[in-house]
Amino acid sequence: MKVMARTYIKDLKETIGQDILIEGFIQAIRDQGGIKFLNIRDVTGVVQIVILKSEKEVFDIIKDLTLESVVALEGFAKEEKQAPGGLEVQAKKLTVLSKAEPELPIPVVEEKGGDETELIKCFDWRWLDLRKPNKLKIFKVWTELERGFRDYFASNNYIQIYAPSFMSTPSETGAEVFEVKYFEQKAYLSQSPQFYKQMAMASGFEKVFVAGPVFRAEPSYTTRHTTEFTGWDFEISYIKDHYEVMAEQEKLIVAGFTHLKETVLPDLEVPSIPFPKMTMEEVKEKLKAAGVKSEKRYDMSPEEEREISKMIKEETGSDFIFITDYHISVRPFYHMRYEDKPEFTKSFDLIYKGVEITTGAQREHRVEVLEKQATEKGMDLAPLQDYVNFFRYGCPPHGGIGMGPSRIITRMLELESVKDATYLPRDVKRLKP
Secondary structure, X not given: OOOOOEOOHHHHHHHXXXXXXXXXXXXXXXXXXXXXXXXXXXXXXXXXXXXXXXXXXXXXXXXXXXXOOEEEEEEEEEEOOOOHHHEEEEEEXXXXXXXXXXXXXXXXXXXXXXXXXXXXXXXXXXXXHOOOHHHHHHHHHHHHHHHHHHHHHHHOOOEEOOOOOEEOOOOOOOOOOOEEEEOOEEXXXXXXXXXXXXXHHHOOOOEEEEEEEEEOOOOOOOOOOOOEEEEEEEEEEOOOOHHHHHHHHHHHHHHHHHHHHHXXXXXXXXXXXXXXXXXXXXXXXXXXXXXXXXOOOOOOOHHHHHHHHHHHHHHHOOOEEEEEOOEHHHOOOOEOEOOOOOOEEOEEEEEEOOEEEEEEEEEOOOHHHHHHHHHHOOOOOHHHHHHHHHHOOOOOOEEEEEEOHHHHHHHHOOOOOOOOOOOOOOOOOOOOO
């Protein structure tokens, strides 16, 4: 007996006038007496199913069917202008693959005009929350954005490296770290793959990228922070200054956005390059002239990021702005400093639609300068020796970035929080599911 191949819902238009098999979740059930309707959802879309009373076997199954049960349905695909998508499937056979319990802890289809299910409860039942088509779209965007980035890296001779999450010493200054027991010694969860990207530069790899978990033990309760997130990083050798790093990120962003536009977000605006650039000092002066109060002399508050973005958008049409030349007090010891103004670093942040999405810099590759800067930061050189040793035997000038894709997608899709753009978010209070 020949087994019918499954058809995805997005491909049903090509099967009108044919018998088909679809599989998916029951999204809606409507009983109109002598005729019944189902909506079935798979990863590609939703289709309306009509069940006639003459199909007694299928008709009788429907009375015991529950929302979100998983079914296999054989039927006849036909054109129907009144149905969503302009087609429907007339059922001939229905098999229940997995019956859902009748009372859902959270609705998968939100009622229009009704109260939104509490966000905390949605995350408690995240696998049900993710069945919603708008949530599925978030992770399709993730996938295609990363594919666009990877295509850029591949076509520009980058090497992918896989940095460890266990570290013997914290990789950043000023950020809280998770300390873990590691057999007979102490270890830390990685705040960044920074040290290992730089090791790759000392190894002569010249261009590397990393995609992996990043951990920050900061007690933050904001819409832009989680305690674990996925970071996208790159590092490149033989640069003249940090402007070369910025130019590389511009091309990477354009490649990712272009691929997204061609695949899942046809209305996405692909940015023009170069992006606007201002020094921190220039940004502070511009904000002051506009009456925006500054909380910190050498850093940006979330309000300042939003306001400068609005101004740049109005003036240039760009959703992006690089802010450069951060003071040494707010930058790690390994950021290179200007020779003629040593209190400032050759570093930058990239702001996208009012939120910082990237930190980058030219790194200090001269071992004696690196040790001096670490000492000035009050750091103990002993735990840093493995890192400092990377630079003792020759290392090219280099620089790179650390980028937060969850923040990019949050702003791109106008989500309320980075948690919405995170598959299973982790924050100060959440460790499950």
